[in-house]
Amino acid sequence: MAAALSNKVLLVDDNIFFLNILVQEFxxxxxxxxxxxxAKEAIEILKTEIPDIILSDLEMPEMNGIEFRKYLIEHKNLRDIPFVFLTYLADRELITEGLDLQAIDYIVKDTPIEVISSKLNNILSAVNTQRERSSLEIRNAAKSLNIKSIPTKIPYVKGFEIDFWHQPYHDIPGGDFIDLIPVNDRYTFVALGDIMGKKWMAWYFTFGFLSYVRSAVRFATLNGDFSTASIVQKVNSIICLDDVLQDILSSLSLLLIDSETQTITYSGAGDLPLLHYEADAKKLNIVKSEGLLLGLFAEADYDEKRIVLKDDDQLFIFTDGMIDFAGENGKQSDYNLFADKLLSYLKDSTADFRLMKKNLLSVDTDKQVDDCSIININKRYI
Structure with a gap:
């Protein structure tokens, strides 16, 4: 029975000969x-690489399989990796203890190697089926709630063209959120945030953060306050007082486009530096904010940057999924690599964002490690 190509298994055993036999068959x-x-070597591997399943010997020196499993359970990012014990023993109490630690199954080493392989593939198939079913339920829940964390339409802003691209991690609603908030004919707010975490756990909290951002923008502008720094400060203060959002952190990029002065004001909270492309000079400038993540400290201060785009200049706002990728040593991040790739594209093409979404921003889902979101603001002739 063939396993999916994406399935990765971590084999843990002090018998190198038996390990090699398993690797050859698997x-x-x-x-x-x-x-x-x-087990200690396995723990080091798990610091940089997360497998789809762990197959571990029960009897090992220093740290046995039971102790290894207990270690994994104590670590939030490791406890949910499917775990199977390998053993020569037929000790029911020991096996029961292992299964009580939420191990999926145990396999006796005396079992023919082809049967071990088949059994492991069957376990993986069942796990993947359950994951797909859970993912489908989450997507259906998102649709039925009819609450969107990504805009369905883009407002018209005189002198500027706004567009965005968003790819959720494994097509499951995640922690990135985007909002475009037109206040009146003159002012439009652009917001991009990233809840710390992945998949539905983060997605659940996006509605709370989005609601606070929208409310803060509306109340502030009704009172004549158009300061992005002031609005981000208000959002942070409210989030820090919300018990439901306790210990939930988020980045936020908040921009105000003024179509009358043709300028942009920007404040950030723990976000990645923006990239400003100067069309005449064909270069990228970094626009950086010093603000801390939302929800970290109630008294955090936020600064404000004024950005002036010349005709055909572009501004890029993006989350860390755009710079993260799966490498040989696990998850890696490279801001400069993304900036260089973006600059190369902007120099050598018509720099149309619609084409960019197809040619540059399409992500290999096998290498994607987080939600990917990017907003493009293009200065046009008036």
Whole structure:
């Protein structure tokens, strides 16, 4: 039975000969195998690489399989990795103890190697089926709630063209949120945020953060306050007082486009620096804010930047999913690599964002490690 190419298994056993036999058989079925000769070595591997399943020997020196499993359970980012015990033992109490630690199953080592391979693939198939079912339920829930964290239409702003691109992690609603808020014919706010976390856990909190951002913008502008720094400060203060959002952190980029003065004001909270492309000079400038993440400290201060775009200049606002990628050593981030890639495209093409979404921003889902979101503001002739 062939396994999906994306399935990665971490094999943990102090018997290197047995490990090599497993790798030879599992690789034949399409599994990508990583070996560890001890639980401690496996823990080091897990710092940079998260497998789809762990197959671990029960009896090992220094740290046995039970102790290894207990360690994983104590770590939030590791506890949900499917875990299977390997053992020569037939001790029911020991096996029961292992299964009580939320291990999926145990496999006796005396089992023919082909049967072990088949059983592991069946387990992976069942796990993947359950994941797909859960993902479908989350997507259906998002649709039925009819609450969107991404705009369905883009407002007209005199002198500027706004567009965005968003790709959720594994097509499951995640922690990135975008909002375009026209206040009147003159002012339009642009917001981009990223809840710390992935998939539906982060998606659940996007509605609270979005509601606070929208409310702060509306109340502030009704009182004549158009300061992005002041509005971000208000949002942060409210979030820090909300018990439901306690310990939930988010980045935020908030921009105000003034179509009368043809300027942009920007404040950031723990966000990535923006990139300003100067069309005449064909270069990228970094626009950086010093504000802390929303929800970190109630008394945090936020600064304000004034950005002037010349005709055909472009401004890019994006979340960390755009600079993160899966490398040989696990998740990696490279802001400069993304900036260089973007600049190369802007120099060598018509720099149309609609084409950019197809040619530059399309992400290999196997290498995607987070939600990807980017907003483009293009200065046009009036």
């Amino acid at each position: 690789s034949r079925t399409g599994l990508e195998c990583t070996m560890a000769e001890s």
